[in-house]
Amino acid sequence: MRALKLLALLPFVALLGGCDFVVLAPAGDVAAQQRDLVVISTVLMLLIVLPVMALTVFFAWRYRQSNTAVPYEPEWDHSTQLELVIWSAPLLIIVCLGALTWMGTHLLDPYRTLGRIDAGKAIESKDAPLNVEVVALDWKWLFIYPDYGVAAVNELAAPVDRPIRFRITASSVMNSFYIPALAGQIYAMPGMETKLHAVANEQGTFRGFSANYSGAGFSGMHFAFKSLSASDFDKWITNAKASSNMLGRSDYLQLERPSQNEPVRLYGSVDRDLYKAILNMCVETGKMCVSEMMAIDAKGGLGREGLNNTLPLTYDKYARRGAPLGNQPTFVAGICSIDELKDTPSREIFAPSDMTPLRGVGMKRPPFSPAHPSSTSLLFGQRPKSES
Numbered sequence: 001m002r003a004l005k006l007l008a009l010l011p012f013v014a015l016l017g018g019c020d021f022v023v024l025a026p027a028g029d030v031a032a033q034q035r036d037l038v039v040i041s042t043v044l045m046l047l048i049v050l051p052v053m054a055l056t057v058f059f060a061w062r063y064r065q066s067n068t069a070v071p072y073e074p075e076w077d078h079s080t081q082l083e084l085v086i087w088s089a090p091l092l093i094i095v096c097l098g099a100l101t102w103m104g105t106h107l108l109d110p111y112r113t114l115g116r117i118d119a120g121k122a123i124e125s126k127d128a129p130l131n132v133e134v135v136a137l138d139w140k141w142l143f144i145y146p147d148y149g150v151a152a153v154n155e156l157a158a159p160v161d162r163p164i165r166f167r168i169t170a171s172s173v174m175n176s177f178y179i180p181a182l183a184g185q186i187y188a189m190p191g192m193e194t195k196l197h198a199v200a201n202e203q204g205t206f207r208g209f210s211a212n213y214s215g216a217g218f219s220g221m222h223f224a225f226k227s228l229s230a231s232d233f234d235k236w237i238t239n240a241k242a243s244s245n246m247l248g249r250s251d252y253l254q255l256e257r258p259s260q261n262e263p264v265r266l267y268g269s270v271d272r273d274l275y276k277a278i279l280n281m282c283v284e285t286g287k288m289c290v291s292e293m294m295a296i297d298a299k300g301g302l303g304r305e306g307l308n309n310t311l312p313l314t315y316d317k318y319a320r321r322g323a324p325l326g327n328q329p330t331f332v333a334g335i336c337s338i339d340e341l342k343d344t345p346s347r348e349i350f351a352p353s354d355m356t357p358l359r360g361v362g363m364k365r366p367p368f369s370p371a372h373p374s375s376t377s378l379l380f381g382q383r384p385k386s387e388s
Contacts, residue, residue, distance in 0.1 A: 022180045027202040027227060029118045030108065030183040037104045041097060048093055110186050110196045114163045118201050121161075129163040129197075132156070133275040136168075136175035136188035136210065138258035139217030144247075144275050150240035151247050151267040153255070157226040159233040160203055166196040169279045171256050176212035179225050185211045191281050191290050200227035217260035224264070243268040249283050256283075 024039075026032050062070060106112070114129075116122045133144040144151045156179075158164050168177050170188040178185035183198035209222035228236060247255070247267040252274060271277075280289035 022206070027181040027204060027206060028183060028198055028200045029116065030114070030198045031181060032119075032201075033104075033108055034184055037100065037108070040100060044093055044096055044100075048090055108184070110184065110194070112197065113165075114197050114199060117161050117163070117199055123163060127163060129165040130158055132158070132164060132166050134166055134168040134177055134188065135275070135278055136170040136177065136214075137256055138172055138215060139210075139221040139260055140255075140262040141177075141208070141210075141221070141223045142255065144270055145237070145240075146270075146272070146275070148237050148241070149270055149272075150237060150243075151270045152240060153265040153267075154223040154262055155226070155264040155266075156208060156223055157228055157233060157236045158200055159230045160200055160227055162199065162230075164198050164200070166198070167275070168194045168196060169275075171278065173214050174212060175210045175214050175221070177208075178211040179206060179208040181206040182208075182225060187212065191279070193279055200225075203227050203229060215258075217258065220261040240266040241268050247271065247274065249274065249277065249285075252278070252283055 023031075024035055026035055114123055117127070131145070131147050133146060135142040135144070140154055141156075142151060142153055143156050164182075166177070166186075168186060168188045169192065170190045172190055174190070175188045176185045177188050177196070179198075181204075182200055183196060186194050186196045188194065204227050206225045206227065207222060208225045210218060214221065226236070243266040245251075245265065245267045247270045249271055252271075274283070277283045277289070280291050281287065282289035
């Protein structure tokens, strides 16, 4: 009867054949080092865990009530030799784990430039890294190749044995960029940039995805990472450049809108400043860039008037999606000098004609006049020419 039960479990064991052990069999040197760190740490901990589990069973069996052959010592309470073993062995394991973790944390820092292609090959000066700008959208991935002037949606390609330098951000909510075969995951956050350095050592197509839940289309937010030979990568770039699709700011604003299960799409040309605008959250005309806002804050800020210096995405969840209690978007359209405010009657600031009047800003300025261009030292995110 027991044999029949074991046979009944065999089909479930066969299901394990469908598991993907890519974390333990990666295609990149960084991921391989991370795998080694996990394996070595696990083995070190098992040096304590397994003996403890075995001794627990052994003592329970040896000193059971029915075994009268072993001495019964209810008053025993101390053994120096046993105390040394109990405390020294775990302490040594902790020291080893601490040293291993400290070295791994620094050597595998995602911001750290790679020092080698693989275990047997160091990086040389001729090995220029491949720059890739990554943008996590709702719910798709955008990859921009600034050195080649092309871009792709939901497809990433890189040559084998060439270092890859990722610059990563997001459009609206936090995501996590993860290619298990290449390197560990790292977060993508709006208005912020994270970095990741990696290298692929084997050719093939590997899965990349978002490891952080980001809404309704999260399950379809994955992409193919193609690790190609140098010649095949050149063909991929040539194919991308042949695409008639263009990715300018207006095109990006359409792409940025939430959509699910987007097919692979290539762009033959890309606005050279698009990623910078995405990172600074000022792709839309009329929005002040985060970098300019930070420059204002570094010089003392705008005080109470700058508290609501934001302009949400037009499809954001507040008010724009039908929320009755959502806040109206507000932002600082211009900055005036005190002298100009004294000499000119103040009027309420209004956004461009296709937007609602600004509320909550609390600032006044004279109407803009070409005769007085200094009346808006920062109008809709544009710097005066003298500062550019």
